[in-house]
Amino acid sequence: KNQVEQSPQSLIILEGKNCxxxxxxxxxxxxxxxxxxxxxxxGPVSLTIMTFSENTKSNGRYTATLDADTKQSSLHITASxxxxxxxxxxxxxxxxxxxxxxxxxxKGTHLIIQP
Amino acid sequence: xAGVTQTPKFRVLKTGQSMTLLCAQDMNHEYMxxxxxxxxxxxxxxxxxxxxxxTAKGEVPDGYNVSRLKKQNFLLGLESAAxxxxxxYFCASSYSIRSRQFFGPGTRLTVL
Numbered sequence: 001k002n003q004v005e006q007s008p009q010s011l012i013i014l015e016g017k018n019c020x021x022x023x024x025x026x027x028x029x030x031x032x033x034x035x036x037x038x039x040x041x042x043g044p045v046s047l048t049i050m051t052f053s054e055n056t057k058s059n060g061r062y063t064a065t066l067d068a069d070t071k072q073s074s075l076h077i078t079a080s081x082x083x084x085x086x087x088x089x090x091x092x093x094x095x096x097x098x099x100x101x102x103x104x105x106x107k108g109t110h111l112i113i114q115p
Numbered sequence: 116x117a118g119v120t121q122t123p124k125f126r127v128l129k130t131g132q133s134m135t136l137l138c139a140q141d142m143n144h145e146y147m148x149x150x151x152x153x154x155x156x157x158x159x160x161x162x163x164x165x166x167x168x169x170t171a172k173g174e175v176p177d178g179y180n181v182s183r184l185k186k187q188n189f190l191l192g193l194e195s196a197a198x199x200x201x202x203x204y205f206c207a208s209s210y211s212i213r214s215r216q217f218f219g220p221g222t223r224l225t226v227l
Contacts, residue, residue, distance in 0.1 A: 031213060043119075043205050043218030044158075089158070093213065102212075107157040 002027040004092050004106035012112045017080055021109045023073040023090035031093040031102070035064050035075050038087045038108070047075070047088075077111075085113045116141050119219035121206050127225045128196045136191040136222050138206030146209045147189040148173075148216065149181060151202040158205065164189055165212070196226045 004025045013019050025033070032051045036044035048057045052068040061078045077084055090106040119140045128134055138147065148163040160173030164183040178200060180192045189208075193200060203223050207216040 034215060036218075041221075043207075043220050044216075045218070046215040049215050103160065105158045107155065 002092070002094055002104045004090055004104045006088075006090050006106040006109050008109060009107075010110040010112070012114060013080055015080060015082060015113050015115050019077050019080060019111065021075045021077075021088050021090075021111070023075070023092075023106055025071050025073070025090070025092045025104070027071075027092040027094040027104050029094055030068060030071075033064075033066055033073050034091040034093070035062070035073075036089040036091060038089060040086070044089055080113050082113050082115060085111060087111070118142065119206055119208055119217050121204075121219040121222050123222060124220065125223050127227065128193075129227050130197060132196050133192070133194050134196065134224075135193075136204055136206075136224075138189045138191070138208075138219060139187055140189075140206075140208040140217070141187065142208060142210075142217065143186070144208035144210055144217075145186070146212060147183065148207045148209075149179070149189065149191045150205045150207065151175065152205060152221075153202050161191065161204075196224075198226045200224065201226045 007022045034049045035047040038044040048064040050066045057064050063076045066073045087108040087110050089108045092104050094102045122137045145166050149161040150158045152158050159175050162181040164170050167186040170181045182190045203221050205221050206219040209216045
């Protein structure tokens with residue numbers, strides 16, 4: 001069964017510090033991996049989308065890495081801000097031919113930035 | 116562009132009542148999705164559509180029906196609401212099955 005595991009479940013850091021969120025997956029065959037940010041009470045917003053040939057992708061202070069061999073991804077947040085407080089969801093796509101049910105969602109990491 | 120919009124934002128139903136959630140997108144996307152999000156469960160796909168007039172079942176379709184009569188709209192229906200359907204419902208759309216999804220703001224539904 002395809003699975004996406006995220007760690008830690010929750011994380012509290014001080015404003016200005018860096019942090020790294022982890023995503024391990026067993027989805028096969030792999031198509032792409034996505035990171036979403038979900039603010040409390042809102043819908044998820046896409047941060048990055050990576051195919052197996054991409055090792056690193058940045059979006060401002062967010063940098064995602066992908067190791068397709070070990071089936072691991074990380075999301076690194078640099079110089080955190082209060083607005084970074086949110087849940088971060090890892091989503092892996094296994095759809096060589098189509099079918100939205102090929103998307104596997106992680107349960108998310110709840111990040112709190114303290115002033 | 117409004118992106119993806121959902122109506123209503125909140126709703127309280129009694130067991131056995133019916134309702135329809137409306138999702139609209141103005142990005143001309145072919146693909147549209149309905150998810151539910153429950154505490155500790157992550158997002159789960161209910162139904163999806165790959166184009167006008169098409170629908171398909173997702174991971175948790177029981178108790179729900181959908182229709183996509185127009186490309187820009189995707190409706191989610193609950194014929195006889197149950198307390199287990201208390202959840203936050205998100206609609207999403209995408210250009211293709213491999214591209215990123217754009218999510219709506221969600222509908223918080225409580226079934227008493």
